[in-house]
Amino acid sequence: MAYPKNKTYDIDIEELARFAKAMGHPARISILRYLASMDSCFFGDICQELPIAKATVSQHLTELKNAGLIRGEIEPPKVRYCIDQENWEKANEAFRQFFSDIHPNDVCCNPEN
Amino acid sequence: MAYPKNKTYDIDIEELARFAKAMGHPARISILRYLASMDSCFFGDICQELPIAKATVSQHLTELKNAGLIRGEIEPPKVRYCIDQENWEKANEAFRQFFSDIHPNDVCCNPEN
DNA sequence: TTTGTTGTTCGCAAAATTACGAATAATATT
DNA sequence: AATATTATTCGTAATTTTGCGAACAACAAA
Numbered sequence: 001m002a003y004p005k006n007k008t009y010d011i012d013i014e015e016l017a018r019f020a021k022a023m024g025h026p027a028r029i030s031i032l033r034y035l036a037s038m039d040s041c042f043f044g045d046i047c048q049e050l051p052i053a054k055a056t057v058s059q060h061l062t063e064l065k066n067a068g069l070i071r072g073e074i075e076p077p078k079v080r081y082c083i084d085q086e087n088w089e090k091a092n093e094a095f096r097q098f099f100s101d102i103h104p105n106d107v108c109c110n111p112e113n
Numbered sequence: 114m115a116y117p118k119n120k121t122y123d124i125d126i127e128e129l130a131r132f133a134k135a136m137g138h139p140a141r142i143s144i145l146r147y148l149a150s151m152d153s154c155f156f157g158d159i160c161q162e163l164p165i166a167k168a169t170v171s172q173h174l175t176e177l178k179n180a181g182l183i184r185g186e187i188e189p190p191k192v193r194y195c196i197d198q199e200n201w202e203k204a205n206e207a208f209r210q211f212f213s214d215i216h217p218n219d220v221c222c223n224p225e226n
Numbered sequence: 227t228t229t230g231t232t233g234t235t236c237g238c239a240a241a242a243t244t245a246c247g248a249a250t251a252a253t254a255t256t
Numbered sequence: 257a258a259t260a261t262t263a264t265t266c267g268t269a270a271t272t273t274t275g276c277g278a279a280c281a282a283c284a285a286a
Contacts, residue, residue, distance in 0.1 A: 007164045007275095009139035013146065021137030025244085026122035026130040029211075033126070036214045043263055051120045056245050058264055063243095076253050077262045092212040098142075099205040101149045120245095138274085156233055169275050171234055176273095190232050190283050 016098055019091040022067030027052060027060050035070060035083050042078045129211055132204040135180030140165060140173050148183060148196050155191045 009017075023029055027050055034049050035041050047057045061081065064070045068087035072079050122130075136142055140163055147162050148154050160170045174194065177183045181200035185192050 007140075009143055009164075013139050013142045017137055017139040017142045020133045020142070024130055024134030024137040026126050027120075027244090029126045029130045029133070030122055033211070033214065044261095047263090051122075052244090053246055054263070055247075055265085059244075062264090074252090074263095077260095079263060088212075095208045095212065098146070099201075099208065101146065140274095157231095160233090165274090166276055167233070168235080168277075172274075175234090187233095187282090190230095192233060 012094070015090075016094045018067055019069070019094060022064055022069055025060065027057070028064055031057075031060060031064060032069065032083070035081060041081050042075075043072075043081065044078065046081060125207070128203075129207045131180055132182070132207060135177055135182055138173065140170070141177055144170075144173060144177060145182065145196070148194060154194050155188075156185075156194065157191065159194060 023032070030050060031046055034046060038045075043054075043058070043061070046061070047054050050057055061070065061072065065072060068084055069091065070081055071084045072081045074080075136145070143163060144159055147159060151158075156167075156170070156174070159174070160167050163170055174183065174185065178185060181197055182204065183194055184197045185194045187193075
């Protein structure tokens, strides 16, 4: 853009957008999927799953942490990552509600109507 | 980045990421919400709902169209937009499945565990 | 034919994203 | 104390995103 200019949107819209944005990259979806399938997950394990450099993986993890979707804690010399239970539920609910807002027959310009 | 280097991920992961990315901006969430709440929706109506310039709205609409989440058809001199029923369901299902993959008690490093 | 309405496209600019290797920090091991 | 392991941060670069006003295109109305 340039100068953000304080565009404002509803809080819940901003929140859903933040969750969606965090999920808006295949590497980050992969990470979340992987974390969701494991009980124990170190940085190194995640790193091995992805076709990108560790520095980049670390950046993606930071974004997921900032969005609240994951947690990381140091277990020297490793770092253990996992899904953030509370916010994961929040995100789940936000998406669920969002999609439940529209029902097929409401739409007007799809071919079938 | 620089030179994309053909990072590959599973097809379904790519798809979910594309949907999420399209939803990763409050203006686009607003548009989708608005469309989901209306039967009839012209560009001008959408535009009035948002705190950004029409050129920018048009760009966001293009992104949503490219992601397959909406459709637009010309009804001179206006353009009618609506949710793309089929892909909306696809997206809904993709998110639903994604979130259903994790269950609270699987996680390992949340405070409660 | 000129004018008005509607929405897209163009040209531009600032900021954010994605990516990498190298350097660094923090801890454990020898 | 020196070395090895692990993961983050730094520096850099290319690309993408977001945004705007102005110009444009398409059609309707006067």
